[in-house]
Amino acid sequence: MMCAWRLLAGLALLLYLNNGLAETLARLTAVHALIPPLAGTADGSGFLERVVREAFRRAGMALDIQAIPAERALINVNTGVDDLDLSRASGFEQQYPNLVRVPEKTMDFEFVAFVPASSTPFPTDHWNSLRDHTVAYVTGWKIFERNVGQTRETVRAPSIPSLFEILKQNRAEAVLLERWQGLHAARDAGVKVHVLEPPLARAEMFIYLNKRHSERIPALVAALQQMKADGSYQRIMRETLTATPREKADR
Known part of the structure; x- marks a missing residue:
């Protein structure tokens, strides 16, 4: 076939x-x-x-x-x-x-969490690993809208560049994005980050x-x-x- x-x-x-x-x-x-x-x-x-x-x-x-x-x-x-x-x-x-x-x-996309380099990383082997944290993601990213459940607080950003401004201003403990674009956006924003592992999802x-x-x-x-x-x-x-x-x- x-x-x-x-x-x-x-x-x-x-x-x-x-x-x-x-x-x-x-x-x-x-x-x-x-x-x-x-x-x-x-x-x-x-x-x-x-x-x-x-x-x-x-x-x-x-x-x-x-x-x-x-x-x-x-x-x-x-x-x-x-x-x-x-x-x-x-x-x-x-x-x-x-x-x-x-x-x-x-x-293939890997959807990951980024945290400030100065913070303590935590494992992200399940969506529930975010529940005790303040997280942010971009409005319209359906994988996050569908899978991010209960969190301490969820912040929605209008764009990818604004996502890392939120992280820089300590308005979120972690931001969620696709790996390649997140690394690029963090560098553009002048934010040093850790990529949390494993990825929350692959698609x-x-x-x-x-x-x-x-x-x-x-x-x-x-x-x-x-x-x-x-x-x-x-x-x-x-x-x-x-x-x-x-x-x-x-x-």
Whole structure:
């Protein structure tokens, strides 16, 4: 069954590429609520920006990518204002009926807690490990909205940069975010942090399209698989992520 799916996806990719040679590339609008090093870079050099843009190029499409708030990104794609959300975990199609998922992951996210380097780390092997602490996360990050239960206090931030201002001002003992973006945001804010281990959660991340673009899914699956097979996916990862310290937040 998997071989048949890959064959169909490969044929679909070839059709899109052939169409792209004969016609102007279809141009879609992509939205996200990410920050460097994944997206939101001034030159479009973030990891997901590069991976997704290349996958769409191979599938005969061009992308315009812009950053907007997390909740707004979901609403815009669901209502058709924009064409796709750059990166979400699985399951959003259940809440947003006009979203369809491209079933080939773009990366894995690790959702972790960051605490000031001067504080005493504590293990985060379960969501309940947060219950005796004041924590903060960004409004619209569904994994935290769904899983953070009782805490001493929960603070909701409007953006990722403001999240680390909250930590700097001691308005929260821990802030919750995806690992790569948290390390980058902490450095930008001038906050020395510890990353608490283990991660609170891990999740595969996917592109979500508005359902009017459902026919493009096989070509995008094939393009992403091709990138992983020919080494271009791994090269982009080396150039954008693995040069960034993963385990050390102190700089």
